[in-house]
Amino acid sequence: MxxxxxxxxxxxxxxxxxxxxxxxxxxxxxxxxxxxxxxxxxxxxxxxxxxxxxxxxxxxxxxxxxxxxxxxxxxxxxxxxxxxxxxxxxxxxxxxxxxxxxxxxxxxxxxxxxxxxxxxxxxxxxxxxxxxxxxxxxxxxxxxxxxxxxxxxxxxxxxxxxxxxxxxxxxxxxxxxxxxxxxxxxxxxxxxQNITKAKIKLIGHAINYMEFYCDEKISVIVLTKEQFYKSGAKDEDTEGIIDFARDINTVELALLFRESKDGNIKISFRSKDNINVNLFAGEFGGGGHKSAAGATVSGDILTVKKNVIDKAFGLFR
Ligand SMILES: [Mn+2]
Known part of the structure; x- marks a missing residue:
């Protein structure tokens, strides 16, 4: 054994x-x-x-x-x-x-x-x-x-x-x-029950600017370096933010894009029961679990976002 x-x-x-x-x-x-x-x-x-x-x-x-x-x-x-x-x-x-x-x-x-x-x-x-x-x-x-x-x-x-x-x-x-x-x-x-004020401000931004696609089945959060700077939040403060996007009643796939310190774009994927995000993240060189996965890619954050969302539409066809 x-x-x-x-x-x-x-x-x-x-x-x-x-x-x-x-x-x-x-x-x-x-x-x-x-x-x-x-x-x-x-x-x-x-x-x-x-x-x-x-x-x-x-x-x-x-x-x-x-x-x-x-x-x-x-x-x-x-x-x-x-x-x-x-x-x-x-x-x-x-x-x-x-x-x-x-x-x-x-x-x-x-x-x-x-x-x-x-x-x-x-x-x-x-x-x-x-x-x-x-x-x-x-x-x-x-x-x-x-x-x-x-x-x-x-x-x-x-x-x-x-x-x-x-x-x-x-x-x-x-x-x-x-x-x-x-x-x-x-x-x-x-x-x-130990969250910093900076993290709450980052959450506020994430919620205010959340985007929706595909009859609100897809929710998207984008966090740029500038937003980290403005809120005073750290990289670790992104933990759990995608849950707000996933937990919306119409949403089946939540995506979070953020610019990390090293210049790469980190993508987080979350789903409820129907979509296998381990497989979907695999299309971008990532992976993880069936309803929670991640990937790291290089490129401009808005271009990466567009590319991933375009592919995500295919999941609902
Ligand atoms: Mn684990």
């Missing part, structure tokens, strides 16, 4: 580097930190490297302050990549992948199985669910801090247990995490 092979490899390794995707979110951080806190508790040397800033709302998680940027760390014998569908998703951290064993743990249906060992479970609501199974099988003592990391991964990737990736098992794991001492109300307050 792949899980036994993964555990064997972790046990045989002494210096482990944990990597996950840029634009870190609750699941990439929660699963990375849960794994880090677990393996260091049994005496392993480990590092977490992320090629991006950790959003402020997740900095309460244990060991979040130990996450390092990409630099010259080279003393490691095993690489574990979490919550990342392909190597390009981890940005500059990809330089750590050469010549070492790679464990790839993920739940994106678009995962390219780039690891030496691949545990890819598209039915898992979050990578944190898979990490939970691994550390449980390793008989590692799950304390409140580790449980909090896993709970955050599950809560954020299920949209507070509302999306159809939420299963019997999701609730079962969540309930076990509460037994380990997680205070769910506290977690919800720290993540969802």
């Amino acid at each position: 792949i899980i036994s092979e993964i555990i064997k490899l972790i046990k045989e390794s002494d210096n482990i580097i944990i990597l996950s995707h840029t634009a870190p979110d609750g699941d990439s951080l929660g699963s990375s930190l849960a794994l880090y806190n677990s393996i260091t508790s049994i005496g392993k040397e480990a590092e977490i490297v992320i090629d991006d800033e950790v959003p402020v709302i997740y900095r309460f998680l244990k060991s979040a302050d130990k996450i390092s940027c990409v630099d010259t760390i080279d003393k490691f014998d095993l690489v574990i990549v979490l919550d990342s569908s392909e190597i390009a998703r981890i940005g500059k951290s990809s330089k750590y992948l050469t010549g070492k064993n790679i464990i790839n743990i993920d739940h994106h249906i678009s995962n390219t199985n780039f690891g030496t060992l691949n545990m890819v479970r598209p039915n898992a609501a979050a990578t944190a669910e898979i990490v939970y199974q691994i550390i449980k099988k390793m008989n590692i003592k799950i304390d409140k801090e580790i449980a909090q990391c896993l709970y955050v991964g599950i809560v954020t990737d299920t949209g507070k247990f509302q999306y159809n990736n939420t299963t019997f098992e999701t609730h079962q794991i969540a309930s076990e995490l509460l037994k380990y001492g997680v205070d769910s109300a506290e977690i919800f307050r720290l993540i969802y």
Whole structure:
């Protein structure tokens, strides 16, 4: 079984580097930190490297302050990549992948199985669910801090247990995490009632200027560099904004286009039940899940937007 092979490899390794995707979110951080806190508790040397800033709302998680940027760390014998569908998703951290064993743990249906060992479970609501199974099988003592990391991964990737990736098992794991001492109300307050004024201003702009196409079945938000500058918002503040566009009663496909710091255009795709945005994002070199996906493309934001919307019309024919 792949899980036994993964555990064997972790046990045989002494210096482990944990990597996950840029634009870190609750699941990439929660699963990375849960794994880090677990393996260091049994005496392993480990590092977490992320090629991006950790959003402020997740900095309460244990060991979040130990996450390092990409630099010259080279003393490691095993690489574990979490919550990342392909190597390009981890940005500059990809330089750590050469010549070492790679464990790839993920739940994106678009995962390219780039690891030496691949545990890819598209039915898992979050990578944190898979990490939970691994550390449980390793008989590692799950304390409140580790449980909090896993709970955050599950809560954020299920949209507070509302999306159809939420299963019997999701609730079962969540309930076990509460037994380990997680205070769910506290977690919800720290993540969802902790928004900056700058983010609210960015949301205001996004809602005011939202566009609609195809009998209001398609909703579109565009966020330019100028709007980030005007509102004082950061890249991480775009998290969740597309939900407002998706949640409109007529909408079946929501699109968000934003200019990122590196000059590329990031596209987010969200759908309800009928449209498979993993496939649609694939047309632009991206992917993800059936009802939530992303892609990064180069070009002028308005040209990119027009091209994607033109193709999106085809989904409704
Ligand atoms: Mn995830």
